[in-house]
Amino acid sequence: xxxxxxxxxxxxxxxxxxxxxxxxxxxxxxxxxxxxxxxxxxxxxxxxxxxxxxxxxxxxxxxxxxxxxxxxxxxxxxxxxxxxxxxxxxxx
Numbered sequence: 720x721x722x723x724x725x726x727x728x729x730x731x732x733x734x735x736x737x738x739x740x741x742x743x744x745x746x747x748x749x750x751x752x753x754x755x756x757x758x759x760x761x762x763x764x765x766x767x768x769x770x771x772x773x774x775x776x777x778x779x780x781x782x783x784x785x786x787x788x789x790x791x792x793x794x795x796x797x798x799x800x801x802x803x804x805x806x807x808x809x810x811x
Contacts, residue, residue, distance in 0.1 A: 741777070742770045744801045754793035755800075761790070774798050 745763060750756040762768050771777040777798060781791050 739804075740770050741772070741798070741801050742768065744804065745797070748797070748800075754789055755796050758790055758793040758797055 742762075745759050748759050750760045750763075769776070769780055771780065774795065777794055778791060781794055786794070
């Protein structure tokens, strides 16, 4: 069984079976009328949004952009959704 935590390792078997990046995941998500939807919409509009591979990387980017606590919390929920999608796809 593969445990997926906060870091995605490029080249790891889970990524070989489902190479969707976080940015691609965001592109496919709906922008609901909630903080997570706001984060997704903001990330899509951000031309400099990095293709992060870890929660610490995403959190650091948001801190550098001056994101408020609510935006960081919403980003964390979206990140957790991404990890859950990876686990589902991997059959874990």
